[in-house]
Amino acid sequence: MEESIIELVNQFIKRFYPNASVGMVGGSIIHNQQNRESDIDLLIIDETQESPHLSCYIFEDRKIEAFVFTESALYYQFETARYTGVPTIIKICAEGIIVEDTDDLGGKVKKEAKSTLMNGMAMWSSEDFAKLRYKITDQLYDLRTCKDEGEQLFIVNNLIEGLSELVIRTDGNWMGIGKWRARCLKESNEEVYNKIVQNVDQFFSSHDHKRFSEFVEEILSYYGGELFSNHKEMLF
Template structure:
């Protein structure tokens, strides 16, 4: 397909649809130099005349486009919500984004995003860590005891999410979804990430559970290990 380059297409899109906006960024895999054949264009727009923020998916200039449109204050709510979830999607896009247009607003917004990213998420309380230990233990026991292949696969998927979240949050790191799980792990500790991938890959390929079981125990050990006996949630004194 003969189409405009990502940056040219994004700039043409802004000129066509948002000619009076105050700022625009091209974010996502294209801005990081990680684009694939299925990559889309993540475009963030700042328009002071917009009443409220919105998101839209469309195709233009032969490119699939994910559009994130804000006025000059609405993005702050999304920054805050993303950080509370420990999944800083919008701050990451703004921080990494290539400037397509700027009428003096982008640098300030980028600085805000970078400050949030550098600060990291809030620390987990001991109560949260205890609760997460229990749910990981419960999933691990199910994993060890399962003999149905379909159940084993789905429990393993649950463990990948619970364990990756636990490792990252107990080390004050941002988490992610889907491909951002492994990216977040690699940003934190490449050696651990390789161990994590090898353990689950071995299970998915051969059904061998030992490496996954060992990995979970290693992750929980600094925080008291697995937890079942004595765990209580919501009980009144």
């Protein structure tokens, strides 16, 4: 990471979070994958803050997303992420570059984050697995009979989200959101990733919803097939 970024972040912390005990920079910028729209992901531990929050800034013409926690709230977020499967904050802590540290708390947090990532998500329950199979099945039923091309786009988007989550979580891997979901799927199962990309591309070119439905059926068949009859789930 460029020295100028470290200097900018240090200035930012001094101005907006002078009581911070830890500051870590993570995200695409530390992997040299940034582009002109990339922001700086910054993890802050500050015991004077009342509650965990995300605050967004434009500082010295750079976009900064500050994820602010107390130490105890951060560890609680780690545990919560094991159930949602989305390790955004954990990855910032595990992979990030420490730019501010008091009493080696940053080192302690980094060690805990790496351990959490390595141990993986909490075991996926059979109820959650069935719920997702049902959700995909329900969207598949809609796509088979949908004649409106605009509505088809939204259904296909839901199916992409559902299928990718099904594959990633069944394999016991962490997920992500947006581009990170795509990267996690590719890492988890590159064959399915390539099939989804190819079939989505074909759908956008031809709007052949029947063909895309058949593709969804194929992927779903690897995980027990469609689920409707006798499905039951708690609503709250």
